[in-house]
Amino acid sequence: MLIRNKLMLRFTLLVLGIQVSFSAFIYYFNATMRAQRFEQRLTNSGLLAGRLLVRTHKLETGILGSLRRGDLLTLPQEEISIYGPDNSLRYSSADHISQHVNRARLAGLQPGKVVVYPAVGHRESVGLVFSQEPGTGPYRIFVSAEDRVGWAQLRQLGLLLLLGNVGALVLTILAGWFFAGSALQPVARITRQAGRISATNLGRRLAEGNGRDELAQLAHAFNTMLAGLEKAFEGQKSFLAHASHELRTPLTTLTGTLETALEYDTTLPEARQSLAQGLEAARHLSALTTGLLNLAKADGALPAFAPVRLDECLNQALEFARAKYPGREWRLTFGDFPTETDADLFMLPGNAELLVTALLNLLDNAGKYSSGPVRTELAYADVATLRVRVTDAGPGLSADELRQIYEPLYRASAALGRPGYGLGLPLTQRVVQRHGGRLEITSAPGQGTTATVLLPAAPL
Template identity: 55%
Template sequence: MLIRNKLILRFTLLVLAIQLSLSAFVYYFHAAAREQRFTRRLAGKAVMTARLHLSSPADSTRTARAFRRADLLTIEQEEISIYSSDNRLLYVSADTVPQAENRRQLPRVAASAQPVTFRAGSLEGVGFNYGPVGQPYRLFAAGYDALGWSQLASLRLILLVGNVGALVLIILAGWYFADESLKPIARVIKQVRRITARELNRRVDEGNGTDEIAQLAITFNRMLGGVEQAFEAQKSFVSHASHELRTPLTVALGTLQTGHAYDQTLEDAKASMASAVDDLRQLVALTNSLLTLAQADEARFRGEPVRLDECLTQALSQCQGRYPERTIRVDFGQLPSRLETPFAVTGNAHLLTTALLNLLDNACKYSRAEVRATLSYPDLGTVAVDVVDSGIGIEPGELARVTEPLYRAENGRQEPGYGIGLAVTQKIAQRHGGELQLVSIPGKGTTATLRLPAAQA
């Protein structure tokens, strides 16, 4: 079901429930008030009749008795009866008035200090004590409240018609309410549909910037900004990767084709093959680097307790094998006073070793002087490794881009490489909940800091 229809249905049901509850409340109290008014009216008529009858002699003339019976009848189907304290019938408004119900109510009336109400067929009745204490009379009055029932029927009709009409208005109001409430969402949907892969720079109108729809638009714009950056990074990566992969393949193919066409001696053929092997080795190295980048970019990996100092030792051993002439010194910075397992982090040992190896490799590649790696605790919850060199450095304008895949700074392109190491290291740091920080001064060197959350004891 559409949200619009859900809103209309819920709004209609809610308001209709309130409307029906109010109607039931009005009808109930009107009915109770009618019954109370009619009961008081019957009691008042019975008292007036008793006063007139009891104030006259018992042997009053037929004319006086006929006057009382005929002229006091003001309630439709009125029936008034008077009993003595010993339950003898003293007076009845008509000779045809049945007394069976009155006699059935006599014990209740005698035992109650308040009027007793009852029904006798279609008539409503009331019985109560009247007169001196000790020997009161029992007065009974019954009748049909034609006016009251007519008014109650009119009220039912009014409420029925009113609720039906209100239901129509409620549905219309619900439709208007849902339409007005969903207009901002419809506007967002219309704008989102216009955004395509070629127009990721477009954004959704954020409205007033404060309500829920505006917050949704802001969140979507932030997500769209991230998608645009990822899309641009992907395009750049594909472009650079295709170029980097095409170059060694083209060179190797050209070398083999040339050797096949022109080489006449075994020595020439072996030289061509050796050149092609070097190109293919570069291709394999580049492919391995791209695979490492893909592995580092995976959203999930199994985290285990890892000693970062052991990872640094392995990375140092591998780097020393690549650059035997370089001096790499390992220092220890400030350490907490109490450590059960020093330099412990949670993560993947292979990935962390790769990240540290990339930092050491870059430092040794672009610096001929000593490289220093320092393990420390900047705070109790963080383990850091600083790799410092005094090499060529990075220009400020390029510092923010060197972590992009396949991007290389202008002053470092003379050295072999593919511009993937720092990108891999940054992704590994992010996957471990840490970060990679770079500080560089052109001509003086670079400090690369890998910060990772310390493992909880």
């Protein structure tokens, strides 16, 4: 179901529920008031009959005089029955009134209290006790009648409420349709704008309206997502361009070497030289391919994290770096860390293999470009954050180079002529991000480079 139809339906049901509840209250209130008014009229009619017949002693003498039985009747289909102190029938407004019901009710009447009996059809009845004077026995009066005017008014009110609710329902549906359409018009506009955005024009953005309401926030979220997609597409294009160039070079070298050896090498020394050149190109191609696969692995689905000791990962990475750069001086220090805890220090949830690879990339860069000792520090930045800092004494990086170092296959000017493919820092950054941390690089030309890894620590 369309959102517009859902909104219209819910709005209609809500308003209809309010209308029906309010109408039911009005009808119930009027029905209750009608019943109370008519009960009061029946009571007044009984009291009037008591004053005219009992207090004038007409019932004791049995002589009504000029008063006829029908003269006391003021209500439609009214019936009055009066019983004396001895529970005998003293007066009846009509001979056809069945008195066995009234006799059964005699015992339930109490002085000063009017009893209202359940209605039979539209006939309503009350009973009361009327005392002639102090010291004399009470008379019991039963009065029943039909409230034709009251019921007619109640029926008219019910019909009026029914017609009003039907009319209001039609207006509610129309209003719901209109307001739902008005409310969703910005959504339709966003849908149209989003439909015009494709991979070829990711630079387009959605209009954010007034910039304050929920739809503006939704458009802003879409624009943020589009900016990320545009950046990812640009990075992918740049990556593919660099990768194709980097892969083409060793492939061309390998192909050319093999073709030359096949055509011109006639002696074993010449063939061995060609094979050595081809092997070097193949190794270059293999190393580059391995780097690209590691980068793709860091972007893909990772295995479930397990508790890892960061100090052990760092020590393992340092062992690899010392073996690769035996003439370089490697210094490891420990900074601030909590002392009042029984938990294991330097623990975090993660993947040990990827963390060792990320730290080794930082150490490899430092060992490759540094002319002096490489300083490594392991510490707690705070109680919930682990910090690894690698500082070298290399040539440093310019501000423009710092902005591009995370692009795959990008190499700074100082890296030209040195081994490497520009995949270490992008891989390290993605591994750190996948572990919920961040990588910060600070550098200046001639002042070396400092790489800082911040990772969420396990609770102490």
